[in-house]
Amino acid sequence: MTYIGRFAPSPSGPLHFGSLVAALGSYFQAKSQQGLWLIRIEDLDPPREVEGATELILKALDAYGLHSDKPIVYQSERHDLYQAQIEQWLEQNQAYYCQCTRKQIKATGGFYTGTCRGKQISDDRQCSVRLKVDHPITEFSDEKHGTISIPEDLAKEDFIIKRRDGLFAYNLAVVIDDIDQGITEVVRGADLIEPTGRQISLYHELGEPEVKYLHLPLALDENGNKLSKQNHATAIDLDNPKPTLLMAMTFLGFKISEELEALNIASIIQWGVDNWSLDQLPSETEITPRFSNGSL
Numbered sequence: 001m002t003y004i005g006r007f008a009p010s011p012s013g014p015l016h017f018g019s020l021v022a023a024l025g026s027y028f029q030a031k032s033q034q035g036l037w038l039i040r041i042e043d044l045d046p047p048r049e050v051e052g053a054t055e056l057i058l059k060a061l062d063a064y065g066l067h068s069d070k071p072i073v074y075q076s077e078r079h080d081l082y083q084a085q086i087e088q089w090l091e092q093n094q095a096y097y098c099q100c101t102r103k104q105i106k107a108t109g110g111f112y113t114g115t116c117r118g119k120q121i122s123d124d125r126q127c128s129v130r131l132k133v134d135h136p137i138t139e140f141s142d143e144k145h146g147t148i149s150i151p152e153d154l155a156k157e158d159f160i161i162k163r164r165d166g167l168f169a170y171n172l173a174v175v176i177d178d179i180d181q182g183i184t185e186v187v188r189g190a191d192l193i194e195p196t197g198r199q200i201s202l203y204h205e206l207g208e209p210e211v212k213y214l215h216l217p218l219a220l221d222e223n224g225n226k227l228s229k230q231n232h233a234t235a236i237d238l239d240n241p242k243p244t245l246l247m248a249m250t251f252l253g254f255k256i257s258e259e260l261e262a263l264n265i266a267s268i269i270q271w272g273v274d275n276w277s278l279d280q281l282p283s284e285t286e287i288t289p290r291f292s293n294g295s296l
Contacts, residue, residue: 001184002035002036002182002184003030003033003034003035003036003184003185004030004035004036004038004181004182004183004184004185005026005027005029005030005035005036005037005038005183005184005185005186005187006026006037006038006039006040006178006181006183006186007022007023007026007027007037007038007039007040007061007066008039008040008041008042008174008177008188009023009041009042009057010041010042010043010044010045010048010049011041011042011043011049011050011053011054011057012045012048012049012050012053013050013053013235014053014056014057014060014235014236015056015057015060015061015235015236016234016235017219017234017236017244017247017248017251018189018218018219019236020060020064020236020244020245020248021189021216021217021219021248021251021252022187022188022189022216023064023066024064024066024245024248024249024252024272025187025214025252025281026187026188027066027269027273028252028272028273028276029185029187029214029276029278030185030187031273031276032273032274032276035184036069036070037066037068037069038068038070038072038073038181039058039061039068039072039073040072040073040074040075040177040181041054041057041072041073041074041075041076042075042170042173042174043074043075043076044075044076044167044168044170044173045167046167056235058072059238060235060236060238063238063241063265064236064241064244064245064265064269065245065265065266065269066269070181073177073181075168075177078173078176078177079168081176082162082168082172082173082176083168085172085176085206086129086161086162086172089131089161089205090129093132094131094132094205095129095130095131095132095161096116096117096119096120096121096129096130096132096158097116097121097122097123097124097127097128097129097130098112098115098116098121098127098128098129098130098158098160099116099121099126099127100112100115100116101164109153111153111154111157112130112157112159114158116130117130117132117158126164127164128160128162128164129160129161130158130159130160130161131158131159131161131172131201131202131205132158133155133156133157133158133159133198133201135201135204136152136155136156136197136201137150137155137197137198137200137201137204138150138152138155138197139197140196140197140200140213141212141213142193142213142214143185143212143213143214144214144215144278144281144283145215145283145285148193148196150194150196150197154194154197159171159198159201170195171195171198171199171202172202174199175199175202175203175206176202176206178211179203179206179208183211184211184212185211185212185213185214186211186212186213186214187214187215187216188214188215188216189215189216189218190215190216190217190285190286191218192215193215193285196213214278215285216252216281217251217281217282217284217286217287218285218286218287219251219287220286220287241265242261242265245265245268245269246260246261246268249268249272251282251287252280252281252282253280253281253282254272254275254280
């Protein structure tokens with residue numbers, strides 16, 4: 001079976017160092033297995049999106065020599081697919097409307113306890129939609145880290161597949177899209193370890209074989225915070241990409257030689273493909289990278 005991997009950024013800002021690490025890791029893993037690498041824009045949450053971010057993301061990937069092997073997919077064009085699946089589950093009584101607010105759930109301990117599961121609410125106004133979790137996923141296998149356990153209270157929650165504001169939940173969309181695109185392995189940052197159990201539950205509910213998972217270490221800033229768009233992480237340099245590319249590859253465990261530094265971007269990327277190994281990946285799930293100037 002052909003290996004198919006993907007990089008799926010959200011357009012909530014330009015790519016930063018942490019995003020580049022995820023893009024490179026997924027690309028090297030796919031290409032080292034003679035597989036395909038796809039780009040998907042997860043524009044599922046308009047309130048969080050930044051105007052022009054999609055174009056900046058695609059421009060950055062191009063500048064760093066990372067190109068999709070198939071046409072780019074946009075989640076904003078796939079709402080009908082997500083809604084059809086939700087309606088099917090509602091008809092089968094496998095999903096239900098929930099009136100509970102975050103404040104109410106927090107007051108009962110922070111985990112949803114199934115308050116609305118048996119209420120048979122028919123009016124969807126001011127309601128989320130939750131999927132019944134009858135067979136919780138309490139652990140999964142990671143290609144680098146081995147068996148990862150999921151807290152039982154989190155694993156057994158009936159989780160949201162459509163939000164109260166009418167937006168589709170990330171977990172639902174990402175699994176439907178990964179199935180539709182034939183993704184065989186998901187390579188992403190360790191910040192997404194927590195929802196993995198819910199996503200595996202969705203594979204089971206849809207009668208599809210789950211994918212493999214590989215979680216890469218997170219890049220932290222000097223204060224121990226995750227580099228993210230929400231934390232206003234600096235955008236990567238598009239005019240002079242080589243230094244940042246080499247730093248990201250160092251972060252992923254590559255040993256960079258002076259000979260490699262002299263090559264062009266395309267040659268560096270190909271070298272990365274040829275020399276990629278999971279054994280070189282740091283075992284930590286969080287790392288503070290050291291840039292050449294000692295700061296982020």
